[in-house]
Amino acid sequence: MKISFEKKIFLGFVINVLVVIASGLIFINRLDTGRDITRDPVFDWVELSLFILSIVLLIVVYIIIRTQLKAKTESQNLLNQNRLLLQSIIDNTSNPIFIKKINGEYLLVNKQFDSLFKNPTETIIGKTDHDLLPETIAEDYRNSDLEVVKQLKELKTEEVITQEDGKHTYIAVKFPLYDANNRIYAIGGILTDITARKKLEDSLLVSDKFFNMSAEMMVIASFDKFIKVNPATIEILGYSEDELLSQPFLNFVHPEDKVNTASEVVKLKSGMNSMQFKNRYICKDGAIKWLQWSTYSEITSGLLYAVASDITPLIEKEIELKAVDKFFNMSLDFMVIAQKDKFIKVNPATSTILGYTEEELTTVSFLKYIHPDDIEITNEEINKLENGATIIKFENRWIAKEGSIKWLVWNAAADIETGYLYAVARDMTSQIETQKSLLIAEKFFNMSYDMLAVGSGDYFIKINPAFTRTLGYEQSDMDHKTFLSFTHPEDIKAATEAIKSLQKGKSLINLRARARCKDGTYKWLDWTSTIDIETGKMFAVARDVTEMVKYEESLKVADNFFDMAFDILSISKEDQFIKINPSFTKTLGYEQKDLNNIKFTDLIHADDKVLVEEEFNKLLKGTLMINYKNRTLCKDGTYKWLDWHCNYDAKKGLIYSVARDISEEIRLENEEKVIINDLYENEEKLRLILENIGEGVIVANANKEIVMANYMANEIFGIEEDENIPLNITDHFDLFFPDGRTIFPSQNLPMEKALNGEVTNDIDVILSDSETHERRRVLISGRPLIDQENNVVAAVVTIKDISKYKHLEEELQEAETKYRKLIGFKKDEEKKE
Secondary structure (H helix, E strand, C coil), rough: CCCCHHHHHHHHHHHHHHHHHHHHHHHHHHHHHCCCCHHHHHHHHHHHHHHHHHHHHHHHHHHHHHHHHHHHHHHHHHHHHHHHHHHHHHHCCCCEEEEEEEECCCCECCCCHHHCCCHHHHHHHCCHHHHHHHHHHHHHHHHHHHHHHHHHHHHEEEEEEECEEEEEEEEEEEEEEEECCCCCEEEEEEEEHHHHHHHHHHHCCCCHHHHHHCCCCEEEECEEEEEEEEEHHHHHCCCCHHHHHHCCHHHHCHHHHHHHHHHCCCCCCCCCEEEEEEEEEEECCCCCEEEEEEEEECCCCCEEEEEEEEHHHHHHHHHHHHHHHHHHCCCEEEEEEEECCCCEEHHHHHHHHHCHHHEEEEHCCCHEEEHHHHHHHHHHHHHHHHHCCEEEEEEEEEEEEECCCEEEEEEEEEECCEEEEEEEEEEEHHHHHHHHHHHHHHHHHHHHHCCEEECCCCCCECCCHHHHHHCCCCCCHHHCCCHHHHHHHHHHHHHHHHHHCCCHCCEEEEEEEECCCCCCCCEEEEEEEEECCCCECCCCCCCCCEEEEHHHHHHHHHHHHHHHHCEEEEECCCEEEEEHHHHHHHCCCCCCCCEEEEEEHEECCHHHHHHHHHHHHHCCCCCCCCEEEEEEECCCCCCCEEEEEEEECCCCEEEEEEEEEEHHHHHHHHHHHHHHHHHHHHHHHHHHHHHHHHEEEEECCCCCCCCCCCCCCCCCHCCCCHHHHCHHHHCCCEEEECCCHHHHHHHHECHHHHHHCCEEEEEEEEEEEECCCCCEEHHHHHHEECCCCEEEEEEEEEEEEEEEHHHHHHHHHHHHHHHHHHHHHHHHEEEEE
């Protein structure tokens, strides 16, 4: 049977009591004079045995107690380790955690809880919410604690806590804690910050307000029905919300646009977004309205988010303009409107025949495209037109974009009032020249940096060298290979739809898809293609945009880093901030909406504006990057020092800026300047004092090197360079006691004693220069310089030249003797009389 610790101690105590009682009885028996003395030896042995037994019991009890205490210490250490482990775990969680007694006193909190209330743990433990928080808030927290005690189960409450950056909303999960007897003794709590979620909910409410306030149509739809429409949709189309939501949206689409709309929905189902898609809707009153849609497809939820603008007036205007321009655009002859030597407007035939885009033809002088030999005669004809003449069948040569020469025959007239020239020309280039131009075109086909290909049916029938350079295929590799055999599996569906659309006569523009190279890799290509319906041949141009795609992806990553960066980041244009990152808001306090009507120059301190304007002028004139520091205005009216690095993108007109808050560095730098100025002033004062006192001063460091000497010391030694003055005076002078004959021992000089930590005052010696034989009577003193750790770091020796004083003293004594003799002589004469 195992005996407990308490029983072991009690048993040892009882036995020791019995031993003491037995020893006492024996002692009392010895006091009895009438006892039987013959029994004394027996009692002696018994008493000795009891004593030994008592000692043994005490040793046993000591061992038992020590063993139990050791076990208890180990248990306590283990308990402390577990407590530290628990504290470490809860300190490293992101949620504030606490444990309170039932009376509200805090038993345990983690670091996050400390930072929440801006109090260290030791000031929180043992206190209640009433000690830390305002009365009303503390009372609410106390009531929620009592509710946990009352219901004996976990409770969740929503609590608002004010922090430095504003109010934060927390979900507080409180739960009872039980002891070994299953009685509640404390309340535990875990707080979770849901501020971001609350803001998201608020932003959704704001978004919903914009949804309802928008003047444009906004809808949320599945792939066949509207799910939600805004009031503008109801107003534009005239149907009620129930009518719009109760049937497929294709029912409202004009019959001629249903196929296109259905095709657009198929694209959206594949995850592609739709931009500026136009179709017609039939309103409730029977009117037809043109709508331009921008739609975002969310595959995971199967929802479409779309915004539509009513472009009916624009379409009607376009139709009118098309009617006016129809003949202008349909003409196979050149038709141009010009002013002096520039085209104002050209028809498609002009661009087609010459090969230049309308922009190229209208942005520079058309004389640039005329053959050099015909420029002079062309200018003469233009002068005639400006003077009111009409030109008929004027011929000149034009240089087409591909390098060929075009012979054109012109009929032209001028509007004197507006200065516009109206001209029609016909291409009269011979068949031979046409054939030459075809050869040149073939050369350009082969020289093109872009991929060029001709297809028929589902196959490529001709490719250019750029096609081979990009994908690796030779012309011989193209036999019996369809377009889709080169296409990435994920892009086949979109490519198939594009080819079908192309075969129906619709041009393909900028279809982006991945093409498999001969080596098995894939490259991103942008395809633009058209078809000759009569011959069935497809003509395609492709450009390798693999690097561009990677760049776009890197831009997305860069945008994420833009928001995550610790430094202040901003993008500005024309003195306006157009984008800032969270660090900008955190440092200066401004939200993006605060900066809509604020120029970035408004944030610059008045004293810094000239500097910043000069730097920005450098940037706008071509400097790659500028760096400047200035004081920037915070939202709260204070200023912070920021270190700016700015770069200018001239093409986009954007200024990219990175800044770092250096307010603390500036403060420390200013403090350091003050300290340095004080030290400099003190040093100057010390130097002036040393140079103007009448004693020679020499300072030596702990390495026994002369580090400083004043003017008087230089004069005494006859040495101008401080470092050339000897540490030991006997190296330069012979030293004597004041009697001028007894040699003074060098070991008693103040310098050696001072470097050993001793103080020497006014040693009277004579310095004798062995070369000039000049003698000086001086008083030499020395003192050590001690640092904070009581170490000698330097020694200061002063040399006071008292030769003149001693000489004057001797003269005074001599004069005094003379006067005494003189006075004594007079007294003797008086006595004689």
